[in-house]
Amino acid sequence: MQTYDLSAPTTRSELNALYAKMRNEPGLCRVEPFGAYAASRYEDILVVQKDAQRFSAEAIAAAAEPSWLGHNPLAHSMLSRDPPRHTQLRALVSRAFGPAGLARLESVVRREAEALAESVVRQREVELVDTFCFLLPRNIIGHLLGLDPSTFPEFKRWVSSINLIASATPEQYEGIRSAVREMKHDMGAVIAERRRKPGEDMVSDLVRAEVEGSRLSDDELMSFLFLLITAGMESTTHLIGNSVIHLARLPEQFEQARADKAHIPRFIEEVLRYEPPIQLNFRMAASDVELSGTKVPAGSLVLALIAAGNLDERVFEQPEQFLPGREKGTQHLTFGQGMHFCLGAQLARMEARFALEALVSRIRELKLRSPEIEWIPNYGLHGPRVLPVELIPA
Ligand code: HEM
Known part of the structure; x- marks a missing residue:
C-alpha cells in the first residue's frame, strides 16, 4: 500500500494532485505524519464519518489529553463520544443551535459584521485576518456564551494553545497548561453564575436544558464550552478569509456579489x-475492520480527508473548477456527515454571509496587496495567516 506525506506539498495544486492520486488507489492509503490510514474518496469518507461502530470518535480523545497536560475538558466533549452517549449529549445542546436560537443571533451577527466592515474600510490598507475575519466569530462566540467582552482578547491565545497540543514541544507545555487552567477558571465562573442566575444567553439555555429527565453536569457543560470556543472560531475565521481571497481573485464573482x-x-x-x-477528521478503528478492500487493524488511526472528498469527480462535475451554484453544491463534506455533523454550520454560514455583505456593500474594489497568500502552516486547517488588502470605498 502506498504511503503519502500530507505535509510535503507546498502549494494548493500540489496538494490537490496528491489527493487525486490517493483517490485513484484501489483502497485506503497510508499517510504521514501519523502513519494513519486515510479515506480520500467521497463514499469512503461517508462511511468513516457515519459508522461509529467501526470508526470510533471516542478513542481519539486521548490525543487531547497527553500525560504532561492532565485533565483537558475538550477531550471529553460530544465530539469524541460515540452513541449512545453522543446522542444524549447532542439532544441536550442542539436546541440552542436550532432555528429559534439562530434567529435570536441574526441581528447581533449583522450588527457586528457591519461595525467591523465599517472600521476596516475606513482604514483602506489593512490586514484583514486579525481585524475582521477573526473578530467576527470571536465576538459572536463571546456573545453566545454571554461573556464579558473584557475576556474576548484571551480567546486567540487559548485556541492556539489548544490547537498545539498534539504537536507541542516541552518548551510549549507550560503555556498550554496555563491556557487550559485559565479557560477552566473562566468557564467555571460562567457556569456557576448562570446556575445561580440564569439569563437569556446560551449557557443559561444549556443549564436549563433537560431531555428525558437528564441534564448536563458541570463537567459536561465545561467540555461543551471548550468545544464551542475551539470548534467555532478558527474554522469560521478561515472561511471568511478564504472567501475574501476568492472575491479578490475573481472580479466577476465580486461584481456578482455586489x-x-x-x-x-x-x-x-x-x-x-x-x-x-478543516481539511480532515480523525477516527480510530474500533475493531479489525475492512473498507474498500483495505484491512485496518483495531486501534489504527483513520483520517477522513474531507478536502480530498470535496474534489471527488465521482460526485462533483469539474471538481477543480470554482463554480458557485453548481449542482450538488451543498453536498460537500466540509461540515462532516452523520451524527457529528457540525452543530454550528448554519451559524458559520450566517457569519460569513453577513461579513461579505457588509464588506462588498461598502467597497467598489478589493485588492490583495501580495499575489502570494501566506497560508497557516497546518495541513489540518486551511486559511490565510495574514491577509493584507486594499479596500477602495464605494
Ligand atoms: C466554517 C466553519 C466550520 C467548519 C468548517 C466546521 C467543521 C466541523 C466538522 C467537520 C465537524 C465534524 C467533526 C467530526 O466529525 O469529527 C464539526 C463538528 C462540530 N462543530 Fe463545527 N465547523 C465550523 C464552525 C462551527 C461553529 C461556528 C460552531 C459553534 C459555534 C461549531 C460547533 C461544532 C460542534 C459543537 C461540533 C460537534 C458536533 C458533534 O459532535 O455532534 N462549528 N464542525
Whole structure:
C-alpha cells in the first residue's frame, strides 16, 4: 500500500494532485505524519464519518489529553463520544443551535459584521485576518456564551494553545497548561453564575436544558464550552478569509456579489467545498475492520480527508473548477456527515454571509496587496495567516 506525506506539498495544486492520486488507489492509503490510514474518496469518507461502530470518535480523545497536560475538558466533549452517549449529549445542546436560537443571533451577527466592515474600510490598507475575519466569530462566540467582552482578547491565545497540543514541544507545555487552567477558571465562573442566575444567553439555555429527565453536569457543560470556543472560531475565521481571497481573485464573482446579495450564499457554499477550513477528521478503528478492500487493524488511526472528498469527480462535475451554484453544491463534506455533523454550520454560514455583505456593500474594489497568500502552516486547517488588502470605498 502506498504511503503519502500530507505535509510535503507546498502549494494548493500540489496538494490537490496528491489527493487525486490517493483517490485513484484501489483502497485506503497510508499517510504521514501519523502513519494513519486515510479515506480520500467521497463514499469512503461517508462511511468513516457515519459508522461509529467501526470508526470510533471516542478513542481519539486521548490525543487531547497527553500525560504532561492532565485533565483537558475538550477531550471529553460530544465530539469524541460515540452513541449512545453522543446522542444524549447532542439532544441536550442542539436546541440552542436550532432555528429559534439562530434567529435570536441574526441581528447581533449583522450588527457586528457591519461595525467591523465599517472600521476596516475606513482604514483602506489593512490586514484583514486579525481585524475582521477573526473578530467576527470571536465576538459572536463571546456573545453566545454571554461573556464579558473584557475576556474576548484571551480567546486567540487559548485556541492556539489548544490547537498545539498534539504537536507541542516541552518548551510549549507550560503555556498550554496555563491556557487550559485559565479557560477552566473562566468557564467555571460562567457556569456557576448562570446556575445561580440564569439569563437569556446560551449557557443559561444549556443549564436549563433537560431531555428525558437528564441534564448536563458541570463537567459536561465545561467540555461543551471548550468545544464551542475551539470548534467555532478558527474554522469560521478561515472561511471568511478564504472567501475574501476568492472575491479578490475573481472580479466577476465580486461584481456578482455586489450586484445581487442572493449570490453570496451560493458563493460561500462553493468556498466551503473548494477550500475547506478543516481539511480532515480523525477516527480510530474500533475493531479489525475492512473498507474498500483495505484491512485496518483495531486501534489504527483513520483520517477522513474531507478536502480530498470535496474534489471527488465521482460526485462533483469539474471538481477543480470554482463554480458557485453548481449542482450538488451543498453536498460537500466540509461540515462532516452523520451524527457529528457540525452543530454550528448554519451559524458559520450566517457569519460569513453577513461579513461579505457588509464588506462588498461598502467597497467598489478589493485588492490583495501580495499575489502570494501566506497560508497557516497546518495541513489540518486551511486559511490565510495574514491577509493584507486594499479596500477602495464605494
Ligand atoms: C466554517 C466553519 C466550520 C467548519 C468548517 C466546521 C467543521 C466541523 C466538522 C467537520 C465537524 C465534524 C467533526 C467530526 O466529525 O469529527 C464539526 C463538528 C462540530 N462543530 Fe463545527 N465547523 C465550523 C464552525 C462551527 C461553529 C461556528 C460552531 C459553534 C459555534 C461549531 C460547533 C461544532 C460542534 C459543537 C461540533 C460537534 C458536533 C458533534 O459532535 O455532534 N462549528 N464542525
